[in-house]
Amino acid sequence: MRRRALGSLVALLTxxxxxxTGNVVTLFAVPFAVLATGGGAVQVGVASFVATVPVVLGGPLGGVLVGRIGYKRSSILADVVNGVAVLAIPVLALTVGLPFWGLLGLVFVGGLLDTPGQTSRRVMVPDISALAGVRLERSVGFVDAATRLSGLIGAPLAGLLVAAFGPFQALYATAAGFAFSAVVTVLFVAVPPGPVTGEDEPQEGYWGDLRTGFRAVVRDPLLRLLIGMILITNLLDAARSNTLLPLYADQRLGGAGALGWIVASFGGSALIGSVLFGFVAHRVPRRVTFSVCFVLAGGPSLVVFALGLSVPWLVAGSIVSGLAAGSSTRSSAPSSSSGSRRTSGLVSSA
Structure with a gap:
């Protein structure tokens, strides 16, 4: 049983x-696809907004759905829907043509189940880790390390694909990533025995469960503060990552290639920070560590761009912020798997 659980954990991380990685390539390719078709800063901003809205809606609205159909099925469904929507972008653009509103529609559909899919994988981690005999702090860190690894791999890959073949062709790699993710989940992730789909809780209907989740968040001061903090920081990060950085790279850095390496440096250092911090995560004060690392995770990488410094400085700032970002996620890891599953989709970082 323990060996099988370890295999499931590895498959889940894979x-x-x-x-x-598919998400990283998409975030890179879509803004450059807009620019390649004659769009400007306004169109890139609109595309960024449309890509962010389903992430916001998918958290609370998809969280209840995840609890009803099961975490494994939710993860598979999210990958399939995302992959089909992303695949349709280059297929239509390179054949019959794809108007801007059509691109926006596909981007919206593709991201609608992205947050529930990520939530599903994260919620399965505690149960699988318990069966595998892995400390929760380490398994949560492994998930975060996998996220950072995707940035390390996806950013230069996206920059290379966009620079060499074009933004629409790069999206084929995105669709392939989602397809392989769904296949791995179907074949190798075993759902732990026990009530993991909400059968142990009274069912109040979809909207009733959603109201219950909102009430739980509103009544909990810590959850209110966490959601407010995540909302503000993700709002700023979405503006930077999805709009400002692609425009900056197009105008000042010569295209997607340089930006890919800058983002990869952030992802790589975040991976290192996550892995290294995992060995001391249970020995340091979480609140102070999280606060300091959270500030450093955004500050240096923003300042170097604001000052208009050269690429080496941009990479250095990204490395400092990445190390802090990897550690901050580890310091905020939950200490147990208890708690209502209905609020799992309400607290999610994009």
Missing amino acids: AHTLSQ
């Missing part, structure tokens, strides 16, 4: 890495 699927998460593949899916997140």
